[in-house]
Every structure is written in C-alpha cells, then in structure tokens.
Amino acid sequence: MSAAAHSVVVPSTTAKRVAATLVIVYALISMIPLLWIFATSFKTPPDSIAYPPKIVFTPSIEGYCNLFTTRTRQTREYIDALPAPTGFCDETTRKRNMVIAGPSNFLPRFVNSLVIAFGSTFCAVFLGTLAAYGFSRFRVPLADDLLFFILSTRMMPPIAVAIPIYLMYRELGLSDTALGMILLYTAVNVSLAVWLLKGFIDEIPREYEEAAMIDGYTRLQAFRKVVLPQATTGIAATAIFCLIFAWNEYAFAALLTSGTAQTAPPFIPTIIGEGGQDWPAVAAGTTIFLVPILVFTILLRKQLLRGITFGAVRK
C-alpha cells in the first residue's frame, strides 16, 4: 500500500505540486503592489499617469529628483539665460520649464524617523531587558497582573491615547519634539520588549547564573556577564521589532508632530507636484522608506512568528 510505503504525513507529489502552484500564484499577486511602487518610482510623471498603465517604460530618476527638491516654474527665457545645468536633476527640471529652488523636507523628515526610531528602540530594549529578567528570574508579587497590564497598554487605540498625551505634551512643552516622540514610542514598545525578551530569557538555563554566582559573581555581574551574552539573539530580534514599529508608526506622528519632529510616514502622503499628487516622487519616497524594512524582514524571518505573538508561539 502506498500509505505504508512512505510516511503518511508526507503528502503525495500531486498534492505538493498543486499546493506549490497556488502558493506561488498568491505570492506573486501579493507582490504586484510593491513591484508597482518600485516601478512607478522610476517613471516620469507623464508615464506614471498614462492610460493604460505602462508596464514597459524608459526608466528615469526624475521621481527621486522631485522627492529631494522643491521647484519653481520659470519662463523659457529665464531658464535659457541660466548657466549650464550641473546634473541630471537640474537638466530634467529645466526641460519641464522649472528650476530647482532648494532641498525638500524629505531628508529632514527621514532623519527624524531615524532618530526617533533608533532612540525609542534603544530605550525600550534597555528597559525591556531589565524588566524581562526581573519577571523571568524572581518571584514578583502579582507578576501575571503586571504582565497583563504591560501588554494591555499596547492594545489601547492610538487616537484614544493621543488625546490626553496631546494635552500633557502641550503643558510640558513636548509637543512636536523628538524627545516627546521617543518617550511615547518607548512606552508603546516596552510592552512588546518585555513579553518577547521574557520568552528569550526563560530559555536560558538558570544554572548558568547560579554557577557564576557560586564562583563569586554578584547577581548583577551574573546578569551582565552570563545572561546578556546568551540573550544577544533575542535582544537583536526584539530590537528589530521595536525598530519596525517605531519606523512604521503613523497615528501618533500625524497627530502629535507637525513640523520639526515630523517623521516620514505623515510626510510622504503630503508630497505633491503641480496639479495633484506627484506619484513618482511619492513612490520614490515610499521605496526608500520600505527598503530597510524589507532587509529586516528577511533577517528576521525565523523570529517573525515569535515577534507577532508577543513571544508566545515559538516555532
């Protein structure tokens, strides 16, 4: 009998082929929007709004030029009187009867995103590691309630939290500051960090520290020299999850920042050109914004499941 010839849990070749085809079709379809973003970022504005949508086109970096610059319309005579263009962006802009007026806000917004994401990740992971160790190794009174409390803060609707935070930050002068955003994102991320890291630290045998303490280490030394090196992978994975959250966050950023501390997600939708949204520039900004996350997703693929279930599901 065929069932006896190979293990029953190994599906037949036909079943595998059908499964593979369906999964690959789904994967390819789900990639279309992302490929379209990437393609659009290399189109010229006229190509981007062509009907039918252009799949074959001559690539251009005009979208990236427009993303990083602001431009003003000028008369042909004025442009002809200018000295020779200094680069591709200059030249393309002039062909559209415009001149580059200066840098756009994209770069400062992108830098804000970097500062706030890295700052809050560092704080959240630092606090989270300590708290996770505390919950993992000591009998903390009401530990389950405290852990639930910590998790529940992450589940609050962001707009509901934003109302009092808005008032509080106005009083404290933290509105539209990087520090305010770092504090807020730290508070949101620390819950994830505690839950994830507790799982990772639970997996490190207690015997290691106990042995170190018998050798004369204090509890703190054992934590620093034995537990932390063992938890490096877990800490790195947790940090990437926190980073991705802070990087992607929109609701708080849109409501609590407006200028100096604004991050990229609320900025990108506001990129407009002449006569509406400048889609190649938006696509260029989106591409630059998404690439780091793509890299992290590939790095994290083994830990992904753990991250999205707060450390509960480990395989």
Next chain:
Amino acid sequence: MTETSSTLLDRATEAAARRTPDGIAKRVRGLSDRMVAWLFIAPTILLLLAINIFPLIWAIQLSFTNYRANRPNEPIKNIGLSNYSRILNDADTWIAMQATAHFVFWTIVLQTVIGFTLAYLIDRKFRGHAFWTTIILVPMMLSPAVVGNFWRFLYEPQIGLFAYIVSFVTGLPTTDIQMLSNVSLAPWSIIIVDTWMWTPYVMLICLAGLRSIPDYIYEAAEVDRASNWRQFWSITLPMALPFIMLAVLFRGIENFKMFDMVNLLTGGGPGSTTEVASITLKREAFEKWRTGYSSAFAIILFVAVFGLANIYVKVLNRVKSR
C-alpha cells in the same frame, strides 16, 4: 583600624558568606534578589504609569466635562455622564460602529479563510516553501500608512493599476471602478488593502498551529483508515483552532482600532461610509476639538479593547501551554 585588619575582616565576611545559605550569601555580596527585581522592573512600570496610565486617568476626568482643548481659557464645567449618554444615543455613533463592525467582520473572515488555506498548502512542504513563505510575509511588515497611501494611486479609476486589472478581467469600463468614491465600493476598498496586508499574519500563526500537531496522531488515524476529509475535520482543524482563535482575536483588536490606513485611503468618506470608530474619534478630538466628548468616546473604545485583550491573553496562555 589598620588596613590589614580591614582586609582580614572582609575575608572573614566572605568566608562566612560562602558557608551561609544561598539567599543570605547574595545579600552580603551584593543587592538582594528582591532589590534587584524591583530595580529592574520599576523603570518600565513607572514609564507606563507616566505615559499611559496618568493620561488615561486624565482622560477619564475630562470625559465628565465640556472641556475644549482649543479654548484653554474657557471655564471647565462638570457635566456628569451627559457625554456618555450623548454618545450612546447619537445615531452617528452607531453608524460608525456599523462601519467598524462591517470592516472587522469581513477582514477577519477573508484573512482567516485565505490565511488558513495558505498555511495548509505551505504545510504540504513542497520544494522552496520557506522562500515563498518569506515572500508572502513581506506586506505585513510594511507601514500601513505609507503603503495605504500608495493604494490610493492603485485605486485611481483612470490610471490606476487595480481598476485596469479588474476591468481587464471583468470587461467593465475602468470609469465604473471608482473604488474610493463609490458609496458601495469604498468599504471594500479598505477591506481589500487590509486583507492584502494582514493575511500573512493569520497564515503565519495558522502555520505554527498546523506544525504543532504531532505526526503520530495522523499515523494513528491512517491505521484506523480515516479518510483525508475526516482527518482534516477531526484532527487538523480542532487542533489548530486555538492558534486560529489567537490570530482572529489579535486582528479583531487591531482592526477595531484601525486608523492609519483608512485615514489615508478614504479619510472616512465618501460621506461617512468608511468612517470607522477611530476616524470619528479623530474628527471629534482634533478637528471639532470637543475634548471632553471625545475623551468619553475614547474611554468607551478602550473598555471594549480591554475586554478583548483580556480574552486574548487567556487564549495566548492556552496556546503557550501546548
């Protein structure tokens, strides 16, 4: 005292510490475990108290007043429960709740069906399944705001790729596929984007559920000559159920408070067809500046999410014990 005697004393204490039971020994050589525990946990708790609980208490207090954040100098009047009774009796609230329920219900149904099917197929372990799984996972890691914003372009009736593909497949003219401005299509436009983004999430958790089923159960079923159909209904599905529940609950909580993607795609429109609860809340709080009223609304939403979170953690613990 001389230096030598103090070192001697130190040595004596250390020797004593070595001989004494573990707990006391640690106390002599460093901080006690209790101290370390509190030292480690307290900063996190304090931060959450300052950034989450204090504002929450403030919001509760404001919810009983007519305070408006754009008029800080106006006297604040205590109006008791009237914000709450107005919200619960307002027809607009129920329209928003209906929009939210429609969104949550259909996203969960679609994501669970597609996600579980994908997980089941991937669990056939065909060649390259790990690679394709990673590809499928990409959308859920991206920023819902930034990607949601780009979907506006895909949905454009004339130039958008989505309308073009749909009209190519169905033969309808592209001008008929007004995803964002047609009253009956707009709710589906947000469901499609959410399903595209979050099906991988459900899939990943379901996959873990399927992989947690030990092989010997299937082997026993095979010995009993249970059909594949029978095995699916009496082994696969019930054993994966807690994992499916976990995914459903989490998506339920997330979509109940959905804001970013909807705000950028439709902004609640056309009319108020896609005005989910968070959009209403944002309008009340940050456009009409009815701070007291919107605080009451926020508290109502928070209580609902808190209840769901409670159930979520119970399921989480059940899954964990597997």
